[in-house]
């Protein structure tokens with residue numbers, strides 16, 4: 275039996291790291307930036323108005339008051355997007371909109387609410403000291419400065435900034451194409467009717483959802499019968515199009531262990547990991563393609579995905595944070611765990627207020643077929659290899675899902 279850490283390290287090694295590709299911004303959400311990005315233009319690119327109103331010389335409106343407005347001729351109109359902005363002559367105003375370039379000679383903006391809104395002449399009823407409502411070129415970003423560092427996870431703000439400084443493609447770690455293969459002669463897909471002895475397939479649906487949430491491209495073989503020749507004939511032709519294969523089922527100790535039987539002499543190592551659920555595991559390379567074989571019980575498959583596949587893929591994709599957030603919480607009831615195995619129990623975590631630790635209670639028993647209770651859980655409770663009983667009110671480790 276190998277430890278959770280040993281198998282994690284093997285899976286990470288097999289999954290490896292992803293190459294760098296340049297991608298359009300629209301395809302970069304959630305990916306990790308591979309190189310520093312410098313601004314091609316300053317932000318803002320030019321001095322511009324922060325308000326709809328009138329661009330003026332501050333000296334011309336210094337004496338403007340509510341009860342004694344200053345009246346100026348309106349010499350030009352500057353909507354946002356105007357590129358041929360005329361200079362402002364002393365003693366005049368230009369009507370200007372938010373985001374429009376400041377005319378040469380103007381040094382402040384009076385918002386329209388402090389005026390009568392005139393189009394030919396405008397009565398201004400408030401002073402606007404130099405710089406009022408003017409957004410300066412470069413005050414956000416200076417040209418040439420690094421705006422995004424390699425290693426940044428690209429979310430909406432980061433992608434918006436890249437576009438704002440004139441970038442249309444970014445170097446990112448490329449998401450892998452993952453082939454998901456569920457095995458089991460008993461598997462049927464809704465809405466087909468079930469015969470006694472058959473079950474509806476769920477593992478590929480879970481794996482596909484988990485993988486897509488990481489940005490992976492997923493192709494799914496929703497079920498292959500427990501037949502080695504059929505497994506090989508179905509999966510082998512698809513290997514050329516896959517950067518990773520994740521299988522479910524067929525890896526334990528029975529007579530029809532299709533994945534184990536098909537891949538044992540093909541570069542995949544099978545063994546038991548000291549954890550519950552998720553004991554039977556395997557990984558390796560098949561025709562050079564990384565393969566991770568997960569056990570078939572639905573809870574085992576999802577816990578194994580959380581513990582091994584997800585962190586390995588996050589690392590491959592350049593993420594520094596590969597683990598779920600780990601917190602400590604007080605147990606609401608006593609839990610038992612097998613000696614020598616790390617147990618992952620589905621739980622529901624409720625955060626504490628202020629300095630008070632949160633509380634956590636199990637959802638369902640430890641059985642790896644109890645999927646309904648997983649669907650009610652928001653965390654995994656981790657009981658280490660030494661723990662056989664975690665008493666009510668003791669503090670335990672919790673991974674927030």
Ligand SMILES: Nc1nc2c(c(=O)[nH]1)N[C@H]1C(S)=C(S)[C@@H](COP(=O)(O)OP(=O)(O)OC[C@H]3O[C@@H](n4cnc5c(N)ncnc54)[C@H](O)[C@@H]3O)O[C@H]1N2
Pocket residue numbers: 456457458460461473474475476477478522523524525526527528531551552553554568569570571572574642
């Ligand atoms: N003699 C032993 N038997 C078993 C052992 C063992 O050590 N010795 N380990 C048990 C543990 S622990 C697990 S976990 C399972 C793993 O078995 P397999 O990976 O070979 O999985 P299967 O036998 O194919 O399936 C197990 C279970 O899960 C259901 N299943 C499988 N695939 C799906 C799917 N895609 N969607 C929904 N449900 C699925 C399947 O019908 C079985 O009920 O082995 C134990 N046995």
Ligand code: MOO
Pocket residue numbers: 549550551552553554569571574641642
């Ligand atoms: O390891 Mo199995 O995954 O306990 O049910």
